[in-house]
Amino acid sequence: MDGSETGWGRQAEPAPRWRALLDRARLGGRGGEQAEADRRVEEHPPAEAPPRRGAGWTGRAQPVGPPAEPSYGAEPSYGAEPSYGAEPPYRAEATYRVEPAYRADPGYGAEPSYRGEPAYRTEPEPPAEPSWRAEPTYRADPEPARGRGSAPVESRYALLDNGYRPDPSPPESRYALLDRGRYRPEDHQPPEPAQAAPSYPAPPVADGYPPRAERARVEWRAPAPDHELERATGVLRRELGGPRVVAFANPKGGVHKTTATVLAAATVGSVRGRGVLAWDDNELRGTLGLRAGSARHARTIRHLIHDLAQIEILEGNTLLGHLDDYLRHASDGSYDVLAGEESPRFAQRLDQFTVKRVLELLRRTHEVVCVDTGNNVESSNWRTVMQAADQLVVTTVPREDAAFSADWMLDLLHEVGMGELVDNAVTLISCPTPGRSALQDDLERHFATRTRAVAVVPYDPALETGSSIEYHQLQAETRQAWLKAAAVMLEPFAR
Template sequence: MDGTETGWGRSAEPAPRWRALLDRARLGGRTAEQAEADHRSEDASPRESLPRRGSGGGWSGRGSASVPPADPGYGPDPGYGPDPGYRAEATYRVDPAYRVEPGYQADPGYQADSGYQAEPGYPPDPVAESRYALLDSGYRPEPPPESRYALLDNGYRTPGYAPPEPAYPQPQPAYPEPGYPVEPAYQPPEPAYPPAVPTDRGYPARIEPARIEPARIEPARIEPARIEPARIEWRQQAPRDEQERAAGILRRDLGTPRVLAFANPKGGVHKTTATVLAAATVGSVRGRGVLAWDDNELRGTLGLRAGSARHARTIRHLISDLAHIEIRDGAELLESLDDYLRHASDGSYDVLAGEESPRFAQRLDQFTVKRVLELLRRTHDVVCVDTGNNVESANWRTVMQAADQLVVTTVPREDAAFSADWMLDLLHEVGMGELADNAITLISCPTPGRSPLQDDLERHFATRTRAVAVVPYDPALETGSSIEYHQLQPETRAAWLRAASVMLEPFAR
């Protein structure tokens, strides 16, 4: 050994310090080569032979020297001596069988420790036959440090080592500058005690401030939320709010001009009255652009009960000049058509009266009716048509086909209700079932009070039409004379306002 330890796959490393101390104490200043030569010289002595490795994994014979003897003239350094500070362990004992080789000269300056006693039975240390002798005898190297920097982390510094100076100067704090006064740290003021209070003993007593204990906050107790059953409360709508809503619907834009057809084959069911009051109600809200047309080919009475009789012109005169009026447009068209119309007393709606002669009905064919409806659509937003009683006439069917909204009028009587129900079946048969399903049933009360049949009629027509509207009895309508909207009772006008809004609600935008 030359003072280094080697291993498989790693370079030589300096032997640990304890190994050098052990060799120094055991060999007495001799080198490892001299010690090995001494051991080889013992082979000729009568001592018990050392076992050696044999073939087949066994031990046999005496070990033979594998190296030449050391140079006789070679000896230890005369100035070499043991370490003065070295002390062997108390349990260390010299092997009794160990004998100094002949020719061995101890160092003259070496003094053995007087209290040193060799350990009995300590065998001499044979020369290791392989690099693994120490491992075979139980030697285990110390575990390596966790990292190459472990000694530095533990504060270890090699003697004489000084860390290199940094390549750049260390930054100096910019604040505070030298000579700048540093304000002292803030100290909260001490509490001012209350003044001393004189007592009966003659010396003042100081009142200590009350000690406030922190309040103890109990953790909130969370209770599971209690789910109450849902309740639906019906709030009756105020009459005023309902009227404002209905009037708002009538003021809206209807998109295109709309035709409302009031029909029932039975006479005396308030078709003419319903046509006039519907036009008067819508006209009172919209201001203008509403017309009521009496299309009864058998001498209708709408012209007599509505509008001022400022002239005697009817639908017959309009048809005679229809070709000259159709070619006009704008204000000129309105001015030309106004000569054939009558007006309500308040100017809220216009009236196109029917012909009193029954022979005129033959001239109202489907083409003429279409031309009249197209002309009225050009000048008015809402056209209310009072139809006749002949459901087989071309005039009646043409109005049904051109109508945007059908209003079935009836009174609380069985014959009137039967006629209205039969007409709805007829419309389904001729392919106008959609018009019948979207119709409005208008029940007019001809007498005060509520008829027992009214409830049955409301339930029945509610299943056949889109909605059912009921208008009450009004004394102003009982005489059958001229109909004046402003003479109706407030309850009657409010009922007609609701009914008219239901008629136009599908078209309001």
């Protein structure tokens, strides 16, 4: 037990010392007198007193009576010990149930004044007839009606009642007259100006445009003819005095020998229409058969040589029909292709005698035979084609190594007794990139001293991919350059 209880729920007499200490701790150190006074108030509560208004909330519940109206402005005191046995104040009748003061107003609840009949609902007096409804004075006719006396008539409406007929309406417009067929333009011409008309007047018309005879004419004029192109076309169409073999050569690889062989055959074939063939005589797996013609079959020069003995004894259309089984054709049919063998072991079978037999057979069926000679100048097939060639075309690009290889080949041909072929040769410079190289001028001047002519063909993006060559897909500038170059190649034979 702590001295505050004796058990069984009965209130014990508090210890004076404990109470004094408790009061001092709870009241924050206030004096013993104040604590004693508070204790007495709790032990002996004062008699019932009317509630005080405006004194503030003291923190103690009133035992009886209505609660005092709290004053929220005063500082409450939290330290007083409440009496838990007293009746709570909320059971008392609260003062807020008193009838509020605003209900005492006798006017409350009465019908508001705005519900009365508003003044605007009163029927207004009808407005007087406005002055504009009256007949205006300008409409009155100051003169008397003809034949009806001298009394003035008030308005035109009264005249109509008496048989008045107004003056005729103004003349109709020319559009209405045109609809009725009575309008004549000459009757409505504007008066002539006082001054003389200019020498070349612009006659006015209704639609805003000059007459058809005076309007400017837009005439299409054909471009000026390129006499050089016409001349080149004429050269390619002439008779060549027999079949001609054109050999494209340069020991250096990558100098456009295959491209030049295909495009020369395509150009000549597009003009002549028939009798042109491109042969891949490269002994080391040439690609001319892949870049030119449509492969209807996989036959090459090897298959032709295998059946050469049975084919070369044929004549005329029968020969053409059998030889066609070993050739490939361009997409437009302008030239034929004899593809090279893919196996390098076949090179040993292309001896001098076999190459001569093949060339003799192709001369019997075609007028122009373009041959890609390959890179091995010591091979028998390369030397045989050079000895049988009617025209040598030296292919190169604007590079020093390619030009050096071509120049060395010309020296070699001179040494073996083919100086006439070299002197009549044509140097073909192909541009692998757009623009003009600085070395190109030097190469043109150099090979002009060693060969009969120098031809330059431009760069074309259609040739850059290395795929199949389609002549009609080339740019117009490229086709024109090849037309001139092919004419230079065959010009010595044209009659």
